[in-house]
Structure formats: structure tokens, C-alpha cells
Amino acid sequence: xxxxxxxxxxxxxxxxxxxxxxxxxxxxxxxxxxxxxxxxxxxxxxxxxxxxxxxxxxxxxxxxxxxxxxxxxxxxxxxxxxxxxxxxxxxxxxxxxxxxxxxxxxxxxxxxxxxxxxxxxxxxxxxxxxxxxxxxxxxxxxxxxxxxxxxxxxxxxxxxxxxxxxxxxxxxxxxxxxxxxxxxxxxxxxxxxxxxxxxxxxxxxxxxxxxxxxxxxxxxxxxxxxxxxxxxxxxxxxxxxxxxxxxxxxxxxxxxxxxxxxxxxxxxxxxxxxxxxxxxxxxxxxxxxxxxxxxxxxxxxxxxxxxxxxxxxxxxxxxxxxxxxxxxxxxxxxxxxxxxxxxxxxxxxxxxxxxxxxxxxxxxxxxxxxxxxxxxxxxxxxxxxxxxx
Numbered sequence: 001x002x003x004x005x006x007x008x009x010x011x012x013x014x015x016x017x018x019x020x021x022x023x024x025x026x027x028x029x030x031x032x033x034x035x036x037x038x039x040x041x042x043x044x045x046x047x048x049x050x051x052x053x054x055x056x057x058x059x060x061x062x063x064x065x066x067x068x069x070x071x072x073x074x075x076x077x078x079x080x081x082x083x084x085x086x087x088x089x090x091x092x093x094x095x096x097x098x099x100x101x102x103x104x105x106x107x108x109x110x111x112x113x114x115x116x117x118x119x120x121x122x123x124x125x126x127x128x129x130x131x132x133x134x135x136x137x138x139x140x141x142x143x144x145x146x147x148x149x150x151x152x153x154x155x156x157x158x159x160x161x162x163x164x165x166x167x168x169x170x171x172x173x174x175x176x177x178x179x180x181x182x183x184x185x186x187x188x189x190x191x192x193x194x195x196x197x198x199x200x201x202x203x204x205x206x207x208x209x210x211x212x213x214x215x216x217x218x219x220x221x222x223x224x225x226x227x228x229x230x231x232x233x234x235x236x237x238x239x240x241x242x243x244x245x246x247x248x249x250x251x252x253x254x255x256x257x258x259x260x261x262x263x264x265x266x267x268x269x270x271x272x273x274x275x276x277x278x279x280x281x282x283x284x285x286x287x288x289x290x291x292x293x294x295x296x297x298x299x300x301x302x303x304x305x306x307x308x309x310x311x312x313x314x315x316x317x318x319x320x321x322x323x324x325x326x327x328x329x330x331x332x333x334x335x336x337x338x339x340x341x342x343x344x345x346x347x348x349x350x351x352x353x354x355x356x357x358x359x360x361x362x363x364x365x366x367x368x369x370x371x372x373x374x375x376x377x378x379x380x381x382x383x384x385x386x387x388x389x
Contacts, residue, residue, distance in 0.1 A: 001047065004030045004064040007355070008348075011035070013062060014278045016291045022060075023047065025069070048073040056194070056247040058295055061271050061280060082249060086268040089130050089176045095243055104299055105178035110158065110216055113175065118147050124180035124211070127154075129172055136356060137172050138214045140180060146212065156323065180211075181266065183258040186229060190237065190280065191250040191271035191294050198237035199299050201273065201290045202282050203229050204316065205255070209378055216318035216357075218377045222367065224304035230302065232276070236263045250294050277348035277360040278316055283364045284345045285314040299357050314345075315373045317361045321352050322381060331386040332358045341365075342372060352386075 002017060003025045014035040017024060024030055026041040033039075042050070051057050051074055058081055067087065070080040078132040087093050090107045097103070107130060108116060124142040137157050139150035152191065158172045185206035191199050203226045206220040240246070265374055273279050273290050284291040286305050292298065321327055334349050336358060346361040352358040365372050 001025070001042070001050065001059050003027075003059075003061040003063075003066040003069060004033065005061060007063065007065070007066040008277055008278070009033055009062050010280050010348075012283060013291060014039075016289060020292060020295060022291075022295060023050075027069075038269050040332060044073065051077055051079070056245070056249070058248050059271065060250055060291065060294060064269065064272065065273065066271070078245060079249070082244065082246065083270040085132055086251070086270040089128065089267060091269060092265065093176075093178070096240075096265055096272075098243070099239060100262070101265065103179055105176055107176050108177065110166040110173050110175065111155070113151060113154070118144065121177065122179070125177055126180050126214075127175050127177045130176050131176040137175070138212055140212045142180075153323065181256040181258065181264045183264075185256045185266070186233070186252065186263075187252070187254045187274070188233060188291060189250075189252050192237075192241055192246040192248065193297050194247055196241045196245075196247045198232060198234060198241060200233060200237070200294070201288070201293060201300060202226075202286065203233065204281075207377055215320065218373060219316040219318075220373065221314045222312060223310045226306060228303060232257075232261070233263070263386070276352065277357075278318070278362075280346070281316055281362065285316075311367050313367055313370060313373065315363050315365070317359075317363070317376060318357050319359050319361070319376075319381065320357050321385070325385070326389075327353050329388055333384045333386060334359060337345060337361070337384045340372075340376065342369070 001023045004017070005027070006029055009053060014033055018035050018038040021040045023042045024039045024080070025047045026043050030036060051059065054178045055078055057079060064087065067083055070077065070083060074080050085095065091107065093105050094104060118141070124140060126138065126140050128138040129136065133257070137154055137362060139146075139153055141147050141150055154172065185208070187204045187206055189201040191201070193199055202221065205225055207218045208215070231269070250271060250273060252273050252275065254266040255263050256266060257263050269275060274281055275312070283286050288300055288305065293300065321330065321332065332352060338344055338347055338361065341363040343364045345364055347359055347361040348356045349359050356385070
């Protein structure tokens with residue numbers, strides 16, 4: 001069963017829903033989609049009655065906007081409880097405390113941040129919304145000047161994000177402050193199957209320009225990256241599976257692997273894989289359909305998948321407009337940006353006056369051509385922005 005909600009449903013996901021005839025909750029938004037006439041719609045009462053008769057239903061949603069529907073019509077469902085538990089980052093710290101006992105955190109309201117005495121906190125630390133999405137409201141703090149910059153940035157983001165996402169997805173009223181986690185940042189899509197066994201569908205490393213960089217500018221994968229991290233992540237997820245009943249549970253997990261090899265979770269986005277405009281990344285990078293794998297309880301044959309990709313790098317780029325620019329007075333040159341890449345695989349142009357991003361793009365390069373990706377990672381984007389339009 002699937003809930004399709006705003007703000008974006010790719011044509012690839014729509015076609016998969018049609019091909020597999022997955023039961024779709026009948027909403028006004030779902031009925032407005034391009035492929036809606038061929039979808040297997042289920043009325044509200046029937047849909048949630050079916051969820052209630054199954055302790056761990058096969059349920060997916062493309063968007064965390066659907067959390068509101070779950071809380072309204074199925075608040076006592078196990079899946080609703082799991083979604084709410086993981087969406088709140090402070091509760092996430094509680095559930096992982098047994099695996100990461102040295103993590104510290106505090107929560108503060110937006111109003112309390114102005115009066116917070118940061119000298120009582122050990123630097124460096126990260127501040128982020130308790131309920132968040134992408135990199136909205138996330139700031140690394142390594143010094144007192146960083147703290148002032150973070151506060152100013154948060155206040156600007158509060159104004160910019162008003163009415164863009166519902167509170168269930170992004171709430172800039174309450175913030176989590178926690179230890180800055182050193183190490184390689186890794187993003188995965190996975191699901192726990194009907195037996196509670198983890199199935200990994202992708203592994204990407206999140207690259208940054210510096211320790212203070214919190215952007216989503218570049219995620220990268222390759223055969224080497226998947227092989228390097230797969231088994232240790234699988235073992236880690238087996239430990240996570242012991243903490244809670246997570247059968248038939250899809251999720252997107254971002255974490256860091258510290259120098260000693262320990263994994264520390266940053267966030268778990270429940271009931272979905274990578275969101276917004278990047279949810280089909282497995283299809284473009286590995287040639288697999290993540291939705292089909294989840295609903296049909298399939299596992300990737302990684303040896304076979306990676307065999308033809310051993311000499312390739314794959315990059316996923318999320319490009320936002322620099323915060324110091326007035327978005328009403330610039331134009332982003334989409335075509336010039338796309339033309340930078342020798343082999344773009346897929347892209348989605350965004351309305352950057354409404355959303356945080358201007359474009360999401362997937363690209364492939366030969367293994368020895370990382371410089372093509374690196375140029376964009378470190379770019380100030382001036383080459384792609386026309387001012388005073």
C-alpha cells in the first residue's frame with residue numbers, strides 16, 4: 001500500500017505504482033497525478049481499515065507529508081508509532097543510546113536559543129531541527145562566531161520556510177543540539193523485511209567542502225564504496241533491528257562512521273527512501289527499482305549489479321542558491337549547469353523561489369574523472385547565476 005503526497009512524485013514512481021498495481025490511498029493530490037487514471041485507488045476508510053488488520057503492513061510513502069494522515073486515521077498503528085519515533089531526532093537519540101552511549105544532546109525551543117550560554121557546551125556541536133528535512137536549519141558550530149552565524153541563519157530560514165512544508169516534516173520551533181560527529185558521512189536506503197532482516201538498496205557517501213559545510217551539494221557512490229561499507233552496515237542494521245519491531249519498514253538513514261569504525265546515526269527518515277526529487281537514485285545508479293524490491297521482498301545481487309560499474313563514479317547533486325543572494329533578483333542558468341556534466345543521467349528543475357533547491361541532478365563519470373564532480377562541490381555557483389534579472 002502506498003500514500004502519494006506533495007510536494008513531488010516522480011514519473012518513475014508513478015509508473016511503478018501502475019505496473020505493480022500497488023493500492024494507492026485516494027486523495028485529491030494523488031488523483032491529480034499524471035498517471036492517476038491507471039492507478040489502483042483505495043478509499044480512505046478501506047485503506048486504513050486494511051492497515052489496522054495487519055500488524056506490520058507493507059506501507060510506503062514518497063513524502064513525510066503523509067505523517068499527518070497516519071496520525072489522524074491510524075494513530076495506534078505500529079507503523080505510525082515507528083514513524084513518529086524516528087522522525088523526532090531527540091527520540092532517535094534515546095533509541096540509539098545503547099549503541100552510542102557517548103552521544104550527548106539537549107533540546108531547545110527557538111525562543112530559548114537566544115539566551116543559551118554555549119560556554120556550557122563542548123564544541124564542536126551541531127544544531128538541527130528536531131523534525132527536519134534535507135539540510136534545512138542544520139548548522140555546525142566550531143566557535144562562538146559560528147554560533148552567531150548559526151542563529152542568524154536559523155532566523156532567516158524560519159521566515160523562508162514558512163508554509164513550505166507542514167510541521168510534521170519540518171518544524172523550526174524546536175532544535176536538537178548534539179556532539180559534532182567526526183568521520184565519513186554515509187547515506188543509505190534500506191528496508192527491514194517481513195522477518196525483520198535488513199535489505200540495503202543503496203550506499204552513498206556525503207561529501208563536504210569543510211567541517212562547517214552542512215549542504216546536500218554532493219552524494220557519491222561507486223562499486224568500491226558499496227563493497228567497502230555494505231557488510232559493516234548490514235551488521236549494524238542487525239543490531240538496530242533488535243531495538244524495535246521494524247518488520248516491513250522502509251527508511252532512509254544518514255550516519256557517520258567514526259575513526260574507530262563505530263556508526264553514529266544522524267537521522268532516520270521513516271516510511272520512505274531518499275525523498276523529494278532524488279528518491280529514484282537506485283534506478284539511475286544501480287539499475288534496480290527500489291519500490292519493486294520493497295513490495296516484492298527482493299534483495300539486490302550486489303556482485304552482479306556492481307560488476308559492470310567497477311570503473312564508474314555516480315554523483316547526486318542538490319544545488320541551492322547561496323543564502324546571501326536575493327532570489328527575486330537572480331536567475332539560475334539550468335542549461336549551463338547541466339552542460340557542465342559529460343554524462344547527466346537525470347535532473348529535476350526546482351522552483352528555487354519556493355523550495356530550498358534550484359536543481360537535483362544525477363551524473364556518471366569514469367572513475368578517474370572525479371574532478372568533474374569536485375568542481376561543482378567547491379563552486380560558488382557564480383558561473384550559473386545571472387544577477388539583476
